[in-house]
Amino acid sequence: MISAFEELRIRGHLGPVGVALTQKLVREELARMPVLAGHELDDVVQGFFVDRLASVTAMLMAQARDEASFGRLLRKSIRHWLIDQARKTGGGVLRRSIEKILKDDAFEQVPDGEPGAGRWRLAGTDGAPFGGDLEPLVKAARGVPDVRVPKWNSDSRRSPLADHASLVAITRAVLTKAEGSLELAQLVFVFTQRFLAALDPIVVSAADVAESAELPSPEPTAEDLVIAADTELDTGCAAVAVHARLSADERTIVPVLHDVVAVRERLGLGRSRAYQMIELTRTKLVELAGTGPDAQRIVLEVIELCR
Numbered sequence: 001m002i003s004a005f006e007e008l009r010i011r012g013h014l015g016p017v018g019v020a021l022t023q024k025l026v027r028e029e030l031a032r033m034p035v036l037a038g039h040e041l042d043d044v045v046q047g048f049f050v051d052r053l054a055s056v057t058a059m060l061m062a063q064a065r066d067e068a069s070f071g072r073l074l075r076k077s078i079r080h081w082l083i084d085q086a087r088k089t090g091g092g093v094l095r096r097s098i099e100k101i102l103k104d105d106a107f108e109q110v111p112d113g114e115p116g117a118g119r120w121r122l123a124g125t126d127g128a129p130f131g132g133d134l135e136p137l138v139k140a141a142r143g144v145p146d147v148r149v150p151k152w153n154s155d156s157r158r159s160p161l162a163d164h165a166s167l168v169a170i171t172r173a174v175l176t177k178a179e180g181s182l183e184l185a186q187l188v189f190v191f192t193q194r195f196l197a198a199l200d201p202i203v204v205s206a207a208d209v210a211e212s213a214e215l216p217s218p219e220p221t222a223e224d225l226v227i228a229a230d231t232e233l234d235t236g237c238a239a240v241a242v243h244a245r246l247s248a249d250e251r252t253i254v255p256v257l258h259d260v261v262a263v264r265e266r267l268g269l270g271r272s273r274a275y276q277m278i279e280l281t282r283t284k285l286v287e288l289a290g291t292g293p294d295a296q297r298i299v300l301e302v303i304e305l306c307r
Helices: 004-011 016-030 041-063 067-087 090-101 135-142 164-178 184-194 232-244 248-256 260-267 271-289 295-306
Strands: 107-109 120-122
Touching (some): 004 067, 016 041, 016 067, 041 067, 090 184, 107 164, 120 164, 135 184, 164 184, 232 271, 232 295, 248 260, 248 295, 260 271
Antiparallel strands (some): 107 120
C-alpha cells in the first residue's frame, strides 16, 4: 500500500492515506490534552485542515525525506496547533496558571535520572510517580478550605481562578495526597475538576438537563469573573459579575433554591430534573463566589439581584 509520504510526492497534496494518518495522529495527541477533552475528533481534524493545510503541505513537501520524517513533522505540526487551541480555552489559561504556581518554592520538578523525570512533586520529597485514580486527588483539591478569588482588575478581561496562596494550598494538598510526583497533564485534569466554572462558558438551560444524566459541568469562565474581596463596593461588583455568568434559567431559580416545588413551577420541570438544576446552580454559585470570607456576602447579593 502506498505510504502517506509517497502519496504526497505523487499528488502534491494530502490524499486519503495522508488524511487517515492525520486523523490517527490527532486522536493520539488529543489524548495528551485533557483541556480539550470532549472535542469531536472530526471537528478537530477539520479545524486543523482549515487552519494549517496549505502551510503544512508546503512544509512536508520541503522537509520530509521519508515516511518516518513525514510522520514526525506532521505530528509536530498537529501538536503545536492543538496547543494553540488549548491556549484559547479556559483550560489553556488554567494550565498556564498551574505552570506559574509550580514555580513556587514549595514544589520542584523531578530531575533527569530519577523515576518520573520531568514530573512535579513537593520540594524535598522523593515519592514514586503517581499512576493511580485521579478522583481522590480531585477530592483533596476540593477539600482545601478558604479558597479566595482575587479582586477584579478592570484593565483585564480575564482574572485568576483564585489567589496565589489558595492555588499553592490546593497544589500542595493534591501532591500530598498523591504521595509522589504528577505530570502537568494530571494536575491540569485535577484543577479542571476542582474549578469546573473555569472552563469555557457554556449556557445550560433547564431543557439541557437530561432526566437520568449526570450533572452537567458548571459553565462559565471563572477567569472571566470579576470577583471582589474586602469592601462593600467590591462585593457588589463581584455579585454583578457572578449574576452575569448565570443563565436565564439559573437566575430564575436562584432566589428559590431551597424550594424544589418553586423551582419546578418556575421552570416547568419534573422533580428529578428540578433537583439536578438546583444542584447545578448551587455548585456554580460556590465555584464563582469562591469559599473565602466574603463568599456568603457575594451570594446574598446575587440572590437579591436575581429577585
